[in-house]
Amino acid sequence: MIQELIQKLVDGLTLSFDESVQAMNQIMEGEATPAQFGAFVTALRLKGETVDEVAGMASVMREKSLQVNTSGNLVDTCGTGGDSSGTFNVSTASAFVAAGAGAKVAKHGNRAMSGKTGSADVLEALGANISLSPESVEKCIEQTGFGFMFAQGFHPSMRFAASPRREIGIRTVFNILGPLTNPAGASNQVVGVSDLSTGEIMVRSLARLGSKKALVVHGADGLDEITISGPSTIWFLANGFITKSEVSPDQFGIGVSPIADIKALNPSESAEIIKDVVDGGTGGAQDIVVLNTSATLVSCGIADDLEDGIELAKESIVSGRAASCLNAYVSLSKSLN
Numbered sequence: 636m637i638q639e640l641i642q643k644l645v646d647g648l649t650l651s652f653d654e655s656v657q658a659m660n661q662i663m664e665g666e667a668t669p670a671q672f673g674a675f676v677t678a679l680r681l682k683g684e685t686v687d688e689v690a691g692m693a694s695v696m697r698e699k700s701l702q703v704n705t706s707g708n709l710v711d712t713c714g715t716g717g718d719s720s721g722t723f724n725v726s727t728a729s730a731f732v733a734a735g736a737g738a739k740v741a742k743h744g745n746r747a748m749s750g751k752t753g754s755a756d757v758l759e760a761l762g763a764n765i766s767l768s769p770e771s772v773e774k775c776i777e778q779t780g781f782g783f784m785f786a787q788g789f790h791p792s793m794r795f796a797a798s799p800r801r802e803i804g805i806r807t808v809f810n811i812l813g814p815l816t817n818p819a820g821a822s823n824q825v826v827g828v829s830d831l832s833t834g835e836i837m838v839r840s841l842a843r844l845g846s847k848k849a850l851v852v853h854g855a856d857g858l859d860e861i862t863i864s865g866p867s868t869i870w871f872l873a874n875g876f877i878t879k880s881e882v883s884p885d886q887f888g889i890g891v892s893p894i895a896d897i898k899a900l901n902p903s904e905s906a907e908i909i910k911d912v913v914d915g916g917t918g919g920a921q922d923i924v925v926l927n928t929s930a931t932l933v934s935c936g937i938a939d940d941l942e943d944g945i946e947l948a949k950e951s952i953v954s955g956r957a958a959s960c961l962n963a964y965v966s967l968s969k970s971l972n
Contacts, residue, residue, distance in 0.1 A: 637661045637671050644678035655691025663699055663792035669799040676800070676807040684808050684836055690843045692808060693815040697844075699792045703784060703819035705773045709741040710935040711817045712927070713754070714827030714859035715810040715837070716747070723899035723908040724757040725860045726827060728924045729948075731913055731964070733931040734780035735956030736947045740931075741776055741819035745786040752905045755785050760906035761961070764968040769818070771971040779963040782819070789818040815840055822847035823935040825927065827859030831868065838870040838877055848873050850930045856894060861926045863892045863919055869930070887945050889926065892919035913957040925949055 640650060640658050650658065658675060661667045667675065679688065710733065712726045730740045744754030755765050765785045767775070776782035787797065800809055811833060814826040824846060828834045831853060838851040851870040854862025861867045866883045884891055896919035899905040912921050928951070929944025938944030951957045 637667050637675060641671065641674050641678055644675070644682050647682055649682075649685050650688050650691070652687040652691040655688045656695055659692040659695035662796055663695060665795040667795070672796055672799045673803055676809065677803065677805075679808050680805070683832070684811065686836060686839045686843055689808060689811055689815070689836055689840045693812050693840065693844060696790060696793075696812055696816040699790065700816060700818045701769050701789045701791070703741065703769045703772050703776075703782070705739075705741070705776050705782075705819060707739045707776075708823065708935050709739050709776075709819055709821035710823040710825070710931055711741055711743055711814070711819075711821040712825045712931050713742065713744055713814045715814065715829060715833060716753070716806065716859065720856075720858055720894055721898045721900070722858065722860075722894055723897055723905040723920065724752050724754055725897075725923055725927055726825075727754045727757050728909040728912050728920075729825075729927040729931055730781060731909070731961045732924055732928040732948050732951045732957040733935075734960040735913075735951035735954070735958075736928070736932055737937055738780065738931060738935050739776055740781045741772075741784065741817060741821045742781065743784045743786060743789070743813065743817045743819075743821075745813065752899060752902045754783070756902040757905045757909065758783055760902040761909065761965055762969070763965045764971065767968060767971055771968075772819070774971065775964055775967055776819075779967055780960050781964045783968075784818045786813060790816070811837060811840070815844060824849040825930045825934050826851045827927075828853050829857055829859040834868060834870055838872050842872055842875055842877060846872060848934050848936070850934050852927070852930060858894060860923060861930060862894065863889065863897070863923045863926065864894050865891060882941065884922065884926065887926070887942060889922045892922065896920070897923055910961070913952060913961050915952055921952070925952075
């Protein structure tokens with residue numbers, strides 16, 4: 636069956652929602668060979684993913700994932716990766732600052748596939764135990780405001796795709812699927828994308844899959860974050876309606892800085908930058924974290940708008956609550972299985 640779908644993609648034809656479900660079931664049940672997997676995702680990338688294709692594949696991943704059951708208004712912060720910018724892990728830093736401001740963060744992430752540092756890599760470098768059971772993640776969220784769901788552990792059926800995906804080394808539909816398949820069912824999200832076309836697909840897929848409120852963000856410099864080097868595009872999804880706007884750091888009294896100021900060579904460097912930010916360090920690293928935290932706080936309803944979110948993010952850092960959340964999470968995670 637997947638051979639027929641590969642041929643359709645090679646011919647430039649779009650798969651239906653149901654066909655995408657069928658292909659994903661074959662991949663996640665180990666019925667597709669590594670060569671077929673590689674051909675499928677590469678052909679899909681070259682053709683360009685559609686909402687039906689992405690939503691169909693995401694629905695299978697959601698169905699087959701382990702589940703985290705915790706109460707409250709959960710939010711996820713993540714990026715699709717693939718921007719090759721070499722920056723530190725902004726979404727992880729923003730997650731702790733948001734937790735310090737009162738958000739309940741259920742972060743879903745993985746190791747780096749096409750960049751230098753994934754959220755799993757940097758959390759390990761911070762000293763956390765990332766290989767937790769659903770019950771342990773629930774405890775982390777309830778007790779510290781932050782929990783991390785390691786994609787490899789929460790999507791066991793993805794084991795068939797992990798190795799060929801890493802060998803391919805390019806952005807594929809799986810970079811898009813991660814943010815759409817949060818095992819805790821977080822209905823509020825901030826998702827960073829590295830190109831405008833992916834932003835459109837992402838926000839429409841989130842709407843199709845029933846997200847409550849989400850901000851999809853893209854820096855004009857290619858960053859999958861709200862950037863500090865110039866303008867960024869933000870798609871805002873609320874109650875099924877999508878709006879699009881452009882923002883710049885100077886709108887919020889934040890100076891424009893080159894992304895060279897926020898680069899990290901490896902997970903250890905990324906972890907050091909994150910610790911410096913939550914401990915009150917200033918400069919471009921704090922600026923970009925504050926900007927992206929503001930989006931997180933808007934998405935979960937703690938902030939009314941980005942201006943309000945920026946002030947709450949700064950307060951989370953200055954008060955020490957962001958650092959306390961990070962330290963409490965690392966300590967608790969190490970005490971759990």
